[in-house]
Amino acid sequence: MVQNYKLILQYEGTRYHGWEKKKNLDTVQGRVEAVLERMCAAPVQVDGAGRTDAGVHARGMAASVKLDTERTPEQIRDYLNRYLPEDIAVREVRPAAPRFHARLRAVGKTYCYTCWAGPGKPVFDRKFVTILEETPDVERMRRAADFLCGEHDFKSFCGNPRMKKSTLRRLDSIDIAQKGNYLTFRFHGNGFLMHMVRILVGTLLEVGFGRMEPEQMPEILAQRQRSAAGPTAPARGLCLMKVDY
Amino acid sequence: MVQNYKLILQYEGTRYHGWEKKKNLDTVQGRVEAVLERMCAAPVQVDGAGRTDAGVHARGMAASVKLDTERTPEQIRDYLNRYLPEDIAVREVRPAAPRFHARLRAVGKTYCYTCWAGPGKPVFDRKFVTILEETPDVERMRRAADFLCGEHDFKSFCGNPRMKKSTLRRLDSIDIAQKGNYLTFRFHGNGFLMHMVRILVGTLLEVGFGRMEPEQMPEILAQRQRSAAGPTAPARGLCLMKVDY
Numbered sequence: 001m002v003q004n005y006k007l008i009l010q011y012e013g014t015r016y017h018g019w020e021k022k023k024n025l026d027t028v029q030g031r032v033e034a035v036l037e038r039m040c041a042a043p044v045q046v047d048g049a050g051r052t053d054a055g056v057h058a059r060g061m062a063a064s065v066k067l068d069t070e071r072t073p074e075q076i077r078d079y080l081n082r083y084l085p086e087d088i089a090v091r092e093v094r095p096a097a098p099r100f101h102a103r104l105r106a107v108g109k110t111y112c113y114t115c116w117a118g119p120g121k122p123v124f125d126r127k128f129v130t131i132l133e134e135t136p137d138v139e140r141m142r143r144a145a146d147f148l149c150g151e152h153d154f155k156s157f158c159g160n161p162r163m164k165k166s167t168l169r170r171l172d173s174i175d176i177a178q179k180g181n182y183l184t185f186r187f188h189g190n191g192f193l194m195h196m197v198r199i200l201v202g203t204l205l206e207v208g209f210g211r212m213e214p215e216q217m218p219e220i221l222a223q224r225q226r227s228a229a230g231p232t233a234p235a236r237g238l239c240l241m242k243v244d245y
Numbered sequence: 246m247v248q249n250y251k252l253i254l255q256y257e258g259t260r261y262h263g264w265e266k267k268k269n270l271d272t273v274q275g276r277v278e279a280v281l282e283r284m285c286a287a288p289v290q291v292d293g294a295g296r297t298d299a300g301v302h303a304r305g306m307a308a309s310v311k312l313d314t315e316r317t318p319e320q321i322r323d324y325l326n327r328y329l330p331e332d333i334a335v336r337e338v339r340p341a342a343p344r345f346h347a348r349l350r351a352v353g354k355t356y357c358y359t360c361w362a363g364p365g366k367p368v369f370d371r372k373f374v375t376i377l378e379e380t381p382d383v384e385r386m387r388r389a390a391d392f393l394c395g396e397h398d399f400k401s402f403c404g405n406p407r408m409k410k411s412t413l414r415r416l417d418s419i420d421i422a423q424k425g426n427y428l429t430f431r432f433h434g435n436g437f438l439m440h441m442v443r444i445l446v447g448t449l450l451e452v453g454f455g456r457m458e459p460e461q462m463p464e465i466l467a468q469r470q471r472s473a474a475g476p477t478a479p480a481r482g483l484c485l486m487k488v489d490y
Contacts (some may be wrong), residue, residue: 008366057369074364081366089366119319121326121334122256124304124373 002068004100005076008092009061012129013052013235016089020051028052028088032063035083039076040069042182047245049102053195055126055235060091060110062243064102074109074145083106084197097136099157106170108244111197113237115205115238118181129182130237136208138178144207147217148200155224157203159232167193169225186241195232225238247313249345251320252277253337254306258480259372260298260332264306265296272472273333274298280328284321285314294488295354298440300480302373305355307337307488309347345490353417353489356442357431358482359449363426374427375482381453385424389452390419392462393445400469402448403442404477412438412469419445425463429487440477448475 009032017025021033031044049062071075073093077149080090082242116122117132148171154169175186187203206212212230220228254277260268267279276290280420281289294307314321318338362368362377393416400412421432429445448465451457457475465473 010365012368014318059369077364081364086371087368089368091365109464119322119326120336121331123257123332123334124370126331128369156323 004064004065004096004169005073005100006092006094006096006100007046007063007065007080008111010059010091011057011204012087012127013055013057014052016181018052018056019048019053028061029063030078032069035080036065036067038080038083039071040067042068047102048093049106050192050240051194051242053198053235053238056238056240058240060242061240062102062106062245064096064100064153075076082119089098095216097169102243106191106243108188108190109192110241110244111192112239112241113185113187113197113201113233113238115183115185115201115237116181117183120181122181129135129236130234132205134209136183136205138183138208138215139211140210141176141204141208142215144212144217147214148221149174152221153224154193154221156226156229157196157199158193158226159199160193161226163193168195169193172203174204176204188231188234195237196232197199197238198235199229199231201233201237205233206230218243227240249309250318250340251337251339251341251345251347252291252308252310252325252335253334254300254304254308255304255334255461257317257332257372261299261436263297263299263301273306276333277325280325280428281310281312283328284316284324284369285312287313292347293483294351295437297378297485298394298443298480300481301483301485303485305487306485307344307347307351307490308403309341312328317468338349347488350490351488352433353433353469354437355483355486356437357486357488358430358432358442358446358478359484360428360430360446360482361426362428366424367426372481373484375479377428377450379454381428383428383453384454385455385459386421386453387460388447389449389457389462390421392459393466394419396467397412397466399438399441399466401465401471402441402444403438403471404444406461406471408438410442414441415440419427419449423450442483443478443480444471444474444476446478446482451475452476 019028021029046065077093117135118128122129151170171189264273266274291310321483322338361374362380367374396415
């Protein structure tokens with residue numbers, strides 16, 4: 001009997017061409033579907049809550065999938081963990097209502113971006129951290145972040161120049177924390193455009209380095225042009241933490 | 246002017262043939278010496294506090310080295326961090342007394358061994374964790390650990406069958422902690438024989454799985470034969486945390 005399931009996944013994105021399946025490229029969605037198709041001996045479509053870029057990681061990616069199997073949710077989870085490569089894991093498999101869809105039903109997401117600034121090097125988590133050459137001013141970045149939170153048209157922070165749909169999003173919070181040599185940015189919002197978190201981080205770092213002013217943020221938003229914002233921060237520091245339903 | 250230095254190093258041992266320099270093999274000592282020789286334009290010998298096996302990691306390896314350089318300790322550290330690969334870092338470089346020698350002056354060491362037991366997989370720290378197929382009984386392992394602490398002849402826990410020198414060592418503590426799906430063993434002692442921590446872990450796990458009894462430990466020590474103890478646990482879970490002077 002066909003049953004809908006919700007999956008929670010973790011992965012290190014380093015060696016994948018992002019979440020979304022692409023022909024002839026190694027992607028996380030492609031890997032998960034391949035294992036489930038082997039398990040069910042039938043075509044399977046996994047819907048992720050969003051597309052993470054190449055090199056971006058996830059601790060709490062959500063996905064939905066309809067499967068025709070006799071296995072229990074725990075058995076499905078264990079089957080996936082046995083046959084998925086060691087950089088992809090399934091934390092949870094749960095039966096879901098027939099209409100549940102991981103992307104369409106998502107109401108919020110949390111992303112975390114991690115940087116390292118200071119002497120030494122992050123040896124053990126180097127794949128998850130972006131190394132900065134200078135130490136940014138956190139107070140300046142916090143002032144800029146205040147301007148960016150709220151409901152805005154984030155077109156200036158969208159990496160897709162041909163984006164046809166609405167670029168209006170609600171950014172609930174940006175928490176910037178410094179702990180030793182680590183600097184983390186935590187974002188919560190109702191949805192994120194292509195590269196949006198990475199462009200937000202790239203712009204905040206420009207402010208932190210003194211190359212932009214916090215007070216410029218409203219003008220950058222108003223311009224609705226990608227070129228008005230700062231650079232796109234590298235993928236390796238970014239991690240999708242949680243999807244809300 | 247030649248000055249003696251103490252270094253504190255971190256590395257992920259996964260792709261190295263251990264700490265100790267070996268001809269034609271990639272080792273951590275070999276890497277560090279190569280960078281310092283380039284810096285000083287002269288042969289350099291780095292003495293580590295001990296030899297970590299192939300695949301074993303370090304968060305606080307200590308080493309001593311005599312260098313003829315005009316650079317400050319911070320400049321030496323930064324030079325090393327710039328030219329060492331991203332899986333080796335230098336946390337600290339400090340001038341040391343002329344007679345300081347990282348191995349001969351070491352009076353204690355702390356090692357940590359990390360296992361994962363349970364559903365799911367450790368995606369983000371998988372290179373630093375040994376995955377167990379069963380969940381061991383922690384209380385049984387703690388009882389066995391009590392028998393192993395103290396000053397003993399650890400010949401049964403020595404991986405070198407041709408060991409000529411004394412196999413007497415003082416094991417101060419074995420702390421076994423369970424946190425979620427992680428199981429960690431923390432060892433402190435005045436010195437460790439070849440593979441000793443890994444054989445201790447392999448033996449404790451046998452007890453935890455019910456295949457050996459805690460009360461067998463004194464007899465295993467008394468036999469002074471490698472075959473009396475349990476298997477050698479994999480290198481990937483082991484990390485040298487700290488060296489005491």
